[in-house]
Amino acid sequence: MPTAGDANPSLARSLFVVLVCLTGIAILSGLGAWQVERLNWKNALVERIDARIHATPVPVADIAVRFSAGEDIDYVPATATGTFDYRGERYFLSTFDGQAGWNVYAPLVLDDGSAVLFVNRGFVPYDRKDPVTRPDGNPAGLVTITGLSRAPAQGKASWFMPDNDLTKNTFFWRSVPDMAAGLALPAGTQVLPFTLDAGPGKAEGGYPVGGTTVIDIPNNHLQYAITWFGLAGVLAVMLLLFLVRRVASWRRSGPA
Secondary structure, three states: OOOHHHHHHHHHHHHHHHHHHHHHHHHHHHHHHHHHHHHHHHHHHHHHHHHHHOOOOEEHHHHHHHHHOOOOOOOOEEEEEEEEOHHHOEEEEEEEOOEEEEEEEEEEEEOOOOEEEEEEEEEEEHHHOOHHHOHHHOOOOOEEEEEEEEOOOOOOOOOOOOOOEOOOOEEOOOOHHHHHOOOOOOOOOEEEEEEEEEOOEEOHHHOOEEOOOOOOOOOOHHHHHHHHHHHHHHHHHHHHHHHHHHHHHHHHHOOO
């Protein structure tokens, strides 16, 4: 028969195992609950953006006011009227329908001359980077563009993303100050701190191809929640089996 000295360490070890398991279950369940909260937030965000992109476009001046007030202007439909300065095109490496090339951002001098707005006119293949290769797609005079407002990037998406190469006119992330560098603008002309993605449609001659906005909001929170709750459930089952075995062991070793 085990002595009291034998039983106490065994009991202490069992209590330690129970405590560790309960702590693990609590942590895993908390992570699962947090992912459920994130899932609800992400679903609401997706619904809000979907409703936003189908709203009636507003003048770009309204977007400027909202942005100055600190409002979220990302994906808000807007219209802008002005004249493109094709000498100031900026080129972002991109793909479209499996083809590699560029997204062309052109400065649009607004019709009142007070500001310049960079417009993502859309995709062109590598060999159509130079605007002289697509003259039909570069209308002269006043044009009206309708598309989605895009808030400026707060920085590179990751540390391994290259810096914008202003010398080669090759861009990787939407830094409006980088894009505006080197523009020949009249004194007092403001460069708006956000951009506009042109809506779907091909320009005359086929390029640029508008409508290249990618709205891709990862939503894996349900999967993560199931994983965390599943791990918590597995740990709970393991704890239950451990307790059943310990109780059975104690009964077998107890007095007859």
